[in-house]
Amino acid sequence: MSHTFDEVVATYRTFGHRHYGEDVTELQHALQCATFAQAAGEPAEVVAAALLHDYGHLCHALGEDIADHGIDARHEEIGYALLRETFTDGIADAARLHVAAKRYLCLRDPGYEGGLSDASRTSLHLQGGVMSEEEALAFEREPHFALAVRVRRYDDMGKVADMPTPDLEAFLPLLSSFVRQA
Template sequence: MDIHDSAEARATFTAMENGTAQDWAIIGGHYGDFARGLPDRVLSHLRLLDGDFGGFPIDRMQHSLQCATRAHRDGRDEAYVVMALLHDIGDTLGTYNHPDVAAAILKPFVTEEVHWICQHHGAFQGYYFFHFLGMDREAREAFRGAPHFDACAEFCAKYDQAAFDPAYPSEPLEFFEPMLRRVMARPLSSPYAKAIAA
């Protein structure tokens, strides 16, 4: 019997230092299946933003769809559009650092530039409202001179800060699902990528 075929197969070690090649073959088999389910888990988590207004003119899901729709209609590539779709997915679990959560999810699948935009969009988006909250609207200036400064400023100006229009005809989540699945089909960089290929 192939150890990858059994849903009941489990490693036998009680500490990793005692693991065997067979143990790790079992774990690797399970890991590949689990990793391939990532798009489903991401979509499920994104749906938690539906109906969550937080005082904004539209809910967080509609903001995400509108941001991604604007990027798509502007001719951005799929990885960029998926970043636009997921940039605020961290709002639920990373209330104080939501860009870091989204960037961590996207990092294995996107270029350094797209990852950087996602990771830093919070400070750049602050240009449009931080001063109303007693914060420094120029917080993004701490990143001046970074290679992707202009790209992040552009993302916020063209897509993020502009995506709160209740009348804007956004595409539904189903429109973006195939893009998300293609982008997340195989990591560009990850120490665990080999386990998926096995």
């Protein structure tokens, strides 16, 4: 199962108004993550991955407050399954690995966990908590682990209420450059 480029865009337009435990909508979060990455001078792949990493949140019907009910929707796996045939490996893997990157950073970066939002701390525990050393070593062998860690940093930043950003249309040419060629 996958989504075409047009279906991905339509999904953001249709469901982007949802919240997921933060003070921003899914679309605002995606646009903020991409805007922060772009402002930092990141390569286009990081910007595109930052925009799409949470796509799986838009594609489940479990509600906006599932973490408050002790449920992990595994949105990273949902997003990966839908993006992997449409977008390049790096983009799809960033979606798949950004949750693992949070768990990894909690192990490797002293103080990282303390800087997480309340919603991210709640979901961290549902997602397996801080990685073990063995898990971290396996994660470091993932081909796109460094990309996922970079995207994770922007994920943590993209939670600013009422932050102005470019609209989704401004990023569409960039996103389309990462569509797999048939």
